[in-house]
Amino acid sequence: MTKIGIVGTGVISGTYLDHLGKLPGVEVVAVADLDVSRAQAVADNHPGVRALSSDDLLADPAVDIVLNLTIPAAHAPVHEAALRAGKHVYGEKPLAVDRAEAEPLLKLAAANDLRIGCAPDTVLGTGTQTARAAIDRGDIGVPTAATASFVTPGHELWHPAPEFYYQAGGGPLLDMGPYYVTSLVTLLGPVRRVTGRAGRAHQERKVHKGPRAGTVFGVDVPTHVTGILEHESGALTTVLMSFDIWAARLPRIEVHGTEGSLSVPDPNAFDGKVELATATQRDWTELPVAGGYAGAGRGVGVADMARAIRTGGKHRADGALAYHVLDIMESLLESAAQDQSLDVASTVDRPAAVPLGASPDLA
Incomplete structure (x- = not known):
């Protein structure tokens, strides 16, 4: 134990x-x-x-x-x-x-x-892992593009102490981006180059909930970030991460290939529907679960790491992956600030897929 x-x-x-x-x-x-x-x-x-x-x-x-x-x-x-x-x-x-x-x-x-x-270890659940299995078995042909979107008017609407979301290490990209970028690296592999743009709608925000409701605080980081990720595989991902949007109808993640498209569930969740549309079947069809830790919740990455420590194997949500994801996100922000595309210095192997029916203490 x-x-x-x-x-x-x-x-x-x-x-x-x-x-x-x-x-x-x-x-x-x-x-x-x-x-x-x-x-x-x-x-x-x-x-x-x-x-x-x-x-x-x-x-x-x-x-x-x-x-x-x-x-x-x-x-x-x-x-x-x-x-x-x-x-x-x-x-x-x-x-x-x-x-x-x-x-x-x-x-x-x-x-x-x-x-x-x-974290995030959400990518080890059945949602992202089923999408990965579909990509790996060629359901959409060769992946060529993806979109990833997270939009909200801001965490101060529900969090009783939201200031840290708007300080160094926060903002929509560093807060929610890890779920999306980690999923994209899991699905499409590492990123070699980025182009970014960033801004903020407000210089100050106000706490809405809890005993500190009404407290005004400053915004130190960009709250709307968009850009392009160029994967080493050649696939291009368009990303949008924002705390400045009141309402939108945008897919969480979609992956498109030469023979079809995948709708990937919310990467902030462990499960969810994976849907496929192809050149010959244009209507979206839900795919059966094909991988991932069933019934997973936060902490499954800790258990996966504990198993690797005991066995001497590799754990999936590891520091190298987290560093590459951070490198991608920081490079996006630097690209926006410098008004130019930038290479991502780090790289990483895609973490091992989680087989269907696996348990974190065994695989």
Whole structure:
């Protein structure tokens, strides 16, 4: 059994705790938070889980993997502290706020024979994996193009403390883009070049929900990003990520090939319908599930990594993939700022497909 210690007990931690408790091969044994009372409240509601300080959690010999659920600006410092404490680490996306923070983490992990994993692990569910299976068996011929869209008027409409979404490491691209870009790399392979444009509709936003409703805060990052990803395979993806759109009817992800098109479900979910239309069958037809961890939820990537640690194999939501996704996103923002197309310096292999019927502790 691989033991997990969680640093950061904010909103997302509840979802992780619920799902990790159902997964084989892993067990949450400790939690820590800057707000000690919040960590204690989590521990009180989860028998067998201890509330510790962050330092004590990192030093605890019972903890094998540190699950880092802090805000984006704290991802790299907490990752580094966990690695220096001799722990494997898995974190929420993005891996870090930029490449300069992320690259040393990969080197530190490699030098100490430790693992880094990073959300999103939604791509390991039946939705994206069924779409990948369809592409790999040639259902749409040779993939040539894709579209990826996420639009919303902003997280301040529902989140009680939304400021971090509009600070370094936030914005629609770094917040939601990892789901889409990770799915696109899983489906179409790595990206070699990008062209981006970016802007923001408002310089300030206002909290709408919770005890701080009415609080006004500044916007430090672009809130509307669009661009083109040139995959190494030659396929071209058009992306749109925005916190500035009130309503739209746009597909989450579609992949188009020489012989047909795929409608891919929301990459922020683990399942969903995959639909196919071809040159000979123009109506959309739902495909049967053909891969992925069935019934998966947040934390399946942690369990997949724990299995790889025990067996010496590879885990799928790994640091190299997360770094390439971050590199793509940062390159898009730099392309917009510099008004020119830019090469993406990093590359990565497509992670191994998840076979139909697989369990995260076995495959």
